Amino acid sequence: MNTKINVTINGFQLEVENGKTILEAANEAGINIPTLCYHKDLCIAGNCRVCMVEVSGQKRLAAACATPCEEEMEIQTNSLKVRNSRKHIIELLLSEHNADCTKCYKNGNCELQELASEYKIMTQDFLRLAPMKNYTIDQFSPSIIKDDSKCIRCQRCVRTCAELQGVNALTVAYKGDEMKIATFFEKAMNDVVCTNCGQCINHCPTGALVERNYIEEVWDAIADPNKHVVVQTAPAVRVGLGEALGMDIGSRVTGKMVTALKRLGFSSVLDTDFTADLTIIEEGTELLNRLRKTLQDKDTNVRLPLATSCSPAWIKYIEHQYPELLDNLSTCKSPQQMFGALAKTYYAKARKIDPDKIVSVSIMPCTAKKFEANRPEMHDSGYRDVDYVLTTRELAIMIRQAGIEFQKLPDNKFDRLMGESTGAGVIFGATGGVMEAALRTAYELVTGREVPFDNLNITPVRGVDGIREASIKIEKPLKEWAFLDGVELKCAVAHGLVNAKTVMDAVKNGTSSYHFIEIMACPGGCLGGGGQPIPTSPEIRQKRMEAIYAEDGAMPLRKSHENPEVLKIYQDFLGEPLGPKSHHLLHTKYIPRERF
Amino acid sequence: MVASSYQLKRADFIFKNDNDWERILDKTLKRPPQELINELMSSELKGRGGAGFPTGLKWKLTAEDPSDEKFVICNADEGEPGTFKDREILSKVPYKVLMAMAVCGYVIGSSKGYIYLRGEYKFLVPELNKAIQEFEYYCKEVGHDFSIQIFLGSGAYICGEETALFESMEGKRGEPRNKPPYPTSNGYLGKATVVNNVETLAHTFTIFKYGAKKFYDLGVQYSRGSKLFSVSGDTPKPGIYELELGMSLQDFVHEFGDGDTKAVQVGGASGFLVPRKRFDKTTIGYRGKLTGISLPTGGSMMLYNSSRSMYNVLDNYLEFFREESCGQCTPCRVGCQQLHSGIKAVKRGEKPAQYLDKLLKLTETMQLTAKCGLGQSVANSFSSIVENFREEMIY
Structure with missing residues (x-):
């Protein structure tokens, strides 16, 4: 008590x-x-x-x-003493801060600015220290821009990088007046172990850490009459966007978002959920293949557990931290990159559009997706698969710029093709979602029966615990999968890279008995992604999570393998899962990276 | 010149060559811990590092803590400008300190001691290690389980602050922690820890050898015992002197001044500057506004004669703080920069003289809000210099 x-x-x-x-x-x-x-x-x-x-x-x-x-x-x-001191502290912070607010990306969403406004700091009595320091802006990363002149040294980013992510790309360097937040040897953010997850951005109270934005580039593409601009929207965006546009936390705005995107002028508004469903087919098949090779063929070269590969920050993390475990990763590209590769091949062909004229834009709850789209290997369509990645926040900015009253918008449906999705694709946005979607499909594929959970809700893999484990016993499989009879499929779900570390250490040491692990870099999964509206907190993420599962529950189709467009793409274009065409367009390789 | 009514009272305990530490250790370890705590409490020994926390109480609180493991740390990070007494103690009478650490370990229930040695004192390590070896050998012989290890600092002033010292020892960046919790329950590695200054420990030797009364009889009310003073600056006889507490600054200047003393900085950069007109009103001790104390170490006495510019003196202190602030908390990190750049701006005429008043207010805020003693005590030297030598700041 x-x-x-x-x-x-x-x-x-x-x-x-x-x-x-x-x-x-x-x-x-x-x-x-x-x-x-x-x-x-x-x-x-x-x-x-x-x-x-x-x-x-x-x-x-x-x-x-x-x-x-x-x-x-x-x-x-x-009290007077408190007020005077507080005002002094704010004045001091402002004196050290590049307070050129109108030129700041975070203008209007800055905690220091809010405080200055609340305490009516109208004068600048103290000397301006910011100009005395030679700050350079680190804008080498395709995801994150770090501007030390706006840093107030609260160390929220440092604690985020250490406590939530276990990455420690950002630490405190020097002391006294030279104290600053820095990377290893002050290398650029794209030269260090930074995973581009963007959690530092979500936790930064000022404009010291922001996403690299591509808003103008996208406006230019939309305005170009020779371009066909397709846009895909990730699952978590639809439960976050409303927040950034003045709606309640956890508002489900899928229909309004589609309408808004159409009004912004995108040629075709499509859904990343479609390729999420496709991912399940490819990755599920990959899992079953690995299980077959291990359990039936006793092939010792096959690596288990299979780890999901949807989260690009997780991918960069494992490339830096566990290069020896890269073979455990699914070779599936993330849904975003699958979509990009298909947009300039399958979609272009079907719609009879010159792929050269297609500009592929994605709206993501994520900043690491910007880096991912920029990876040199992501050109399998013959072009850059995804041209621009915008965060949920950037989309909200564009909607405001366009003068759209978001809350009053009518609902609309995604265009076809590559706009159809299932509840399984939607839950990719929450931690445990990929696992649940994969199990819904794999179990049914193997046994011919639905997963034995009430209303398909695989509750053991849901929730907010950092690491969750579940197992499903496979009984009476179809003949083709007889080797799985009686096998207890063991799964683990981790979110937040600090939890990924725990799971991967167990894999590395051989103390885990998992077959399949899902790892999402951000707390709560993509709904808590580094590109989602600021602020974030456990309560906010909880509400977004409820919205994701509500969205899933409301979908007529709940299983990826029932997505008619997915079935159609295999029929018309891809052939079979893990087939040569899939292999070329939907799968990728990973590279070991140094640990600076 | 008329001799002062009060004579400086020299004392000679710390450097007295007591060759009987083995006997004193045996004797002390036979007494119940509570009795030793009582002895320390009745001596009224206060921390000689500068903060002046009652040593007996510190040991008592740590002894009462239920930690499964405890530590004794000797703070030898002596970084306060103008202080050089701990170095002398460790090179001349190290065994007194080692013995005191072992007794502290016995009292609080710890078998592990560390000496956090200032990085610049690396040259002391070989001799000190020899002493430690000899000491540990003796402890083993008499069956007392206590070991001592030297931890070398890396040169940051802030690491003399006890919680920053823990962070440093734990391999982290030397930054002070939030208090509470206090070291007596959450110190090194989160365990109950006694951190005592080198000189404090040496005084406990005196107390355990000669009894609390002998110590208590020195000094004046609230400021009992003797203290080492590091005398430097414009003086014909710089050096280390053991004096009884409670002396008047006037007597001190009579003894140590060069006849032209303009001001004395008591307690190092984080202490107070006392101008000539206040010498007779100032005593050195733990009570009263001006004392010989200040974080993180005490006993620094810097004399300035009329050839010194007080502006330069302050400029020098502020440059020191600006660099040595750990940088984590706003009032200290930015405050020190503003003070330092501020006096320069006034001197250059870029800011009006009244700007000094704004800066004085700022030091009040720093005193109220800074996370640790460093930021809190910058106000001491700043306000005492600016208030007493305002014209030197401006012209």
């Missing part, structure tokens, strides 16, 4: 759980204390000093985020 203690905040008495911080207690009492370095996803740093409050009997102010409540504590969150 937790004991309760009594505290007084601004004269109000309240009872709080022992161990709660002053910040938590104040929030419970409906009192807002400003914060900058604090983030619900991260450990307490207590370094920005914006949340200082006065505690009776103490000479100095206390950081509300880092100070636990004590019995009979009397706290003032708005």
